[in-house]
Each structure stands twice: as C-alpha cells, then as structure tokens.
Amino acid sequence: MIFARRQASSLRDLGVQVTLFNLRSRTSPILMAREWVRFRHCLRRADPDVVHAQFGTVTALFAALAAPRRPLVITYRGSDLNLAPPSAPFAEKVRSLAGHLFSQLAALSADSIVCVSRPLRRRLWWRRGRVAVLPSGVDAELFRPEPQARARQRLGWSEGARVILFNAGHGARVKRLDLARASAALAGAVIPRLRLEVLDGHTPPDNIPVLMNAADCLLLTSDTEGSPTVVQEALACNLPVVSVDVGDTAERLRGVHGTRIAARDPRDIARAVVELMATPRRSDGRSKIGEFSAHRVARELHGIYRELCEPWPVAPDRPPEADEDLLANAGKEQDV
Numbered sequence: 001m002i003f004a005r006r007q008a009s010s011l012r013d014l015g016v017q018v019t020l021f022n023l024r025s026r027t028s029p030i031l032m033a034r035e036w037v038r039f040r041h042c043l044r045r046a047d048p049d050v051v052h053a054q055f056g057t058v059t060a061l062f063a064a065l066a067a068p069r070r071p072l073v074i075t076y077r078g079s080d081l082n083l084a085p086p087s088a089p090f091a092e093k094v095r096s097l098a099g100h101l102f103s104q105l106a107a108l109s110a111d112s113i114v115c116v117s118r119p120l121r122r123r124l125w126w127r128r129g130r131v132a133v134l135p136s137g138v139d140a141e142l143f144r145p146e147p148q149a150r151a152r153q154r155l156g157w158s159e160g161a162r163v164i165l166f167n168a169g170h171g172a173r174v175k176r177l178d179l180a181r182a183s184a185a186l187a188g189a190v191i192p193r194l195r196l197e198v199l200d201g202h203t204p205p206d207n208i209p210v211l212m213n214a215a216d217c218l219l220l221t222s223d224t225e226g227s228p229t230v231v232q233e234a235l236a237c238n239l240p241v242v243s244v245d246v247g248d249t250a251e252r253l254r255g256v257h258g259t260r261i262a263a264r265d266p267r268d269i270a271r272a273v274v275e276l277m278a279t280p281r282r283s284d285g286r287s288k289i290g291e292f293s294a295h296r297v298a299r300e301l302h303g304i305y306r307e308l309c310e311p312w313p314v315a316p317d318r319p320p321e322a323d324e325d326l327l328a329n330a331g332k333e334q335d336v
Helices: 002-013 029-046 057-066 090-107 148-155 177-188 205-214 229-236 249-253 266-278 285-292 294-308 322-328
Strands: 051-053 072-076 112-115 131-133 162-167 194-199 217-220 241-244 259-262
Touching: 002 294, 029 057, 051 057, 057 072, 057 090, 072 090, 072 294, 112 294, 148 205, 162 177, 162 205, 177 194, 177 217, 177 266, 194 205, 205 229, 217 229, 217 266, 229 241, 229 249, 229 285, 241 249, 241 266, 249 259, 249 285, 259 266, 285 294
Parallel strands: 051 072, 072 112, 112 131, 162 194, 162 217, 217 241, 241 259
Antiparallel strands: none
C-alpha cells in the first residue's frame, strides 16, 4: 500500500497531522481482537478528527465498527468492490464475494466515500451521492521524464534492446501475466530483441521511475482494476502505454499520443505494441499530470476533511498553476 503512505505524506505537506495504523490481520479472530484493542489505544492517543480507511472489505468495516463516533472516510480502490473474474478458483470467488459484501456494509457507516474511478463508483449499492472520484495520486517530482539512455545506463540495460514493462505485482493471475507473455511473444516475432520486463511485487517503489524511463512501453492486461496507478505513473514519465479497457484506463489515455487501448486478445495487443514501437518515441502523457498529481488529490481530500469537521485548519495556499510548474521543470499490509 505504498500509495497510501505517499498520500499520507502529501497530506502532511498541507499541514494535516496523519497517524498511520496498519491492520496486521484481516482473517484471524484472535489477532483481530488484539488489533481492535490496539486500534482503540491509537484512537485515544491520536484523538483524530477523521478516520480514513484506505481500502474496503474488512479494513473499512473494522474502522466503521471500532470508531463509530468519528467521521469516517473510506477509499475504495478496486478489488474491494470488483468481484473476482469467472475464471478464478472457487475459494477466491468466495473470498471476493465476502469482501464485496463487507465493503458494501461499511459504506453505510461512511460520512464520505472516495472511489478511485467512475466505474468503481457504479459498483456501490448505496451512498453514491457521498462519493468523490479521486485517483490515488502520483508524485510528479518522483515520476518525471528522464533520458532513456541515462535510465538504461543506471540499470545496466542494453541500448539496442526493446523492453515492455509489465507490473504483475502479487497477483499475476488477475493481472493476466499469461496474456502479457503471449502478446509479447507474438510482438517479438516482428520486433527484434523484444523482451518482457516483469515486476513481481518485490521491486523497491523508488526504482519504478527509472524502470519506466528505461522501458519502451507499459503493458496492462488485467481482468479487473480500479484506477491502475501504474498507468498514471507511466503517463507522468511519458512512457507509451498499451492497455486493455479496464478500470479508468480509457479515460486516462484519452487524447494522449503514444498510447493504445486494445481488445483482450493477444493478437490485438501484439498489434498495438508493434504499432507503437515501429517508430519509437515517448508519449505526451505528462500533459495530463494535473488530473492525477498527488498534490491535487491531497487538496481534494483536505477539502473533504474540512467539510466533515469544521472548524478545520486551512491548508497553505498554492497557485493553481503549481502543477503546471512541475511539468515545466520536468526536464531539469492495509492502512486505516
């Protein structure tokens, strides 16, 4: 949940005092009971004005039940409201359905709700009028364009290789690593020295920007998504993107040169990859940084907090063109 920690950091930059509570178990009744006691101690120490659950399922329901007298904000991120695909094993479908039900129940206690995409908002059964659609947010200083040759030198990559970047995370089946490999194999029959660079969830987060600047293309083939942060990070780095239509990727890629939305078919995905790599060049995705910059998202959240518990300290002002300045200078466990 690196995005939750980064969001907390962005809120601190606005003067918000943030205490992170990491829920250590969501399955063991004994451990959950201990976490309940620990969380109540944390509430007494921090005495927060708002409790913000950074995920649905057990995390949000736990927060709703353990802090009933505090204003509650819940951020739904994808797998908490998206059901497991039909191809998933039976046990996974059961867990997914249970998590979905917990998420829906928790929404009844929420004073404000954040969904990271519009398709995810439509999955809520109720309280849609309390929903703000906000992506997780991308640090525009960390994710910024860098000359590809320099990034490859830092990684020790060959300049002549052609690289597709794929984020499998800890869910290779849902991310459809099988589809990505089949597509890359087909594209490799046309493009010499093409390889698929797979991120398996163990890559240090701060290394992701250099990988994006070194790669030629980001590939997304997931069965389900909320608002894939990896796509926004790629746009911030001007990395070309090929994606299936999942989550809010079509909205994010709309109007961006050097991107493609492909059918969920290896031949169509391979065709899109070949088209992008036929004339290698970076995208202009950073032009959309104002839509999903971490600062913009933090200010929106700050506004939500203020509405829930006035009086609330006013965040330091920042001119609206601040995110544009970032663009101009580009060249130079679960949380509750």
